[in-house]
Amino acid sequence: MALDSRPQRFIIIGENIHATRIVLRKGNRVKVLDDGTEGVRFRDTAGKTRYLAVPPRFRETQAFQQGQIKHVMIAVQKGISSDSAEQEEGTEYLRAEARRQIEAGASFLDLNVDEVSTRLDVQQAAMRWLVGTIQEISPIPLSIDSSNTEILAEGLRTCDCCAGRPMINSATLERIETLDLARKFDAEIIATGAGRAGMPENTEQRVANVEELVGQARARGIALADIHVDPLVFPISVDSNHGRHYLDAVRTVRQTYGPEIHLTGGLSNVSFGIPNRKLVNETFIALAIDAGIDGAIMDPVQNRIDAVRSIDRTSEPYQLAAAMLLGEDEFCMNYLMAFRKGRLGS
């Protein structure tokens, strides 16, 4: 099978240390503590089970009232606070998140603090702190993630690179200066299919944007092997062609540049807005590996790559999800009907 003939390593960019991440208040990681506040369970460096307490000011937020805890945001804010007990709690919590992803096979740890504040100086301070905190314990390199070039630069400056060269997430045509950062800090880059003036609407625009960006990267002396192309994944719930747009772009880019370039993507975007996301994500990873990706920006704790490789392609849930992802199930109707009838498994 195609999967087995491609034995190279699969580059997992672990996406869990991102300030937007949530856990559900009613989920199994959350417990009401003795003082009545809620806490998110984790295992600290010493192996002890502890809880990240939700500070009072977060209980007023809309996310919390809608049943969500922005746990990474809370931990980062504690980490950069002036209270030493809170600093220790934030540090231990995020290191636990890092360890979980490392143990699950991550190749890079993606760090994104954009949402911690709307102030650039706070975002930069948070990035500095987070990079220092994680690299101290991480045997794998970091992926510095921001939609702002100055935050990226701050993260890269802080990297000691002991565990390997860092990744930049991401370079795009509208932020071409990120390619210069890659040169300056000797980093690998994620190069996306975004256009200069908008998001790509089809396969052709993705490929054209990627080719222009890769051309610009090579003109600056960046090696193909240091480029991780992300043609961009959009939700299948919004347009039944979104899966194909990505998969076909992956195929074309792989054909154009050969085995040296890396192909990746934020694959879990595809399942936004539909139920049983784990099944959809794993099916999409499998389809994308067929198309030619050799890595993904993903949650390695939720979606195990070994499970993806051995997914049963004859099962009804797989076939329903695959048909939907390949554009053969308009408005996801067959998939949603099967979901309601309980035919998609757990």
Add this chain to the structure above:
Amino acid sequence: METINAGLERELRDYVARPDEHARLRGIFERASPLMQEIAHHLIYGRKAEVDRLTRQALDEDYSPNVILDDGLIAGMAVVGIKFRDNLIFVPEVLIAARAMKAGLAHVEPILSASGIEPSGTVIMGTVKGDLHDIGKNLCIMMLRGAGFIVHDLGVDTKPEQFIEAVQRHQAPVVGMSALLTTTMPNMGRTIKAFEAAGLRSAIRFMVGGAAVTREFAAEIDADGYGKDAIACVELAKELTARSRRKL
């Protein structure tokens, strides 16, 4: 009319749990004729062909376009909104319902505009400067048009002066701004400031939304409202339009 058809009765029983919403919708459905109830029920399930055919039939039977809109199309969409909010249906199903709604509106709108009846309102929509994301914004636009709004879409990477120019050209009282990125969210506040500087702030109602945007952030930048998804966007647009009309 006192009876509600079996399909709508099931919808109310199984999916509309909040007592205030249940009572309000029950009232509307009880008042509605069997034909309107049928339109509402087909709309909930996104059956475009049926909504299309029955809306045409209703007009042929001399139903007023306002009745078709309120008792059929909008009443059905209200159920869709509640089911989506409560995670009972998913994004694709909302889109199918919006498509069915659009098919019905295509018959009703020309008559409404010919008879001088105003649309639900006019809204300017755009993703703010520096941000190229538009999936959420486009969903909102689809739902707004489905609810009878005239929407002028400024696309992505919209600069403050483009919002100002559009508001003046279209005489629109409501502006919707979207941003996906935390790093572009501050441009929502800057756009509002630009309206202030131009002396136009008091005439305009601003609504904001997007993945990282929160109610707290909306208050911080002095926006008039925040919507967490496309359904909330429509409710908010209605409310802000009503507020701006009261003011005029």
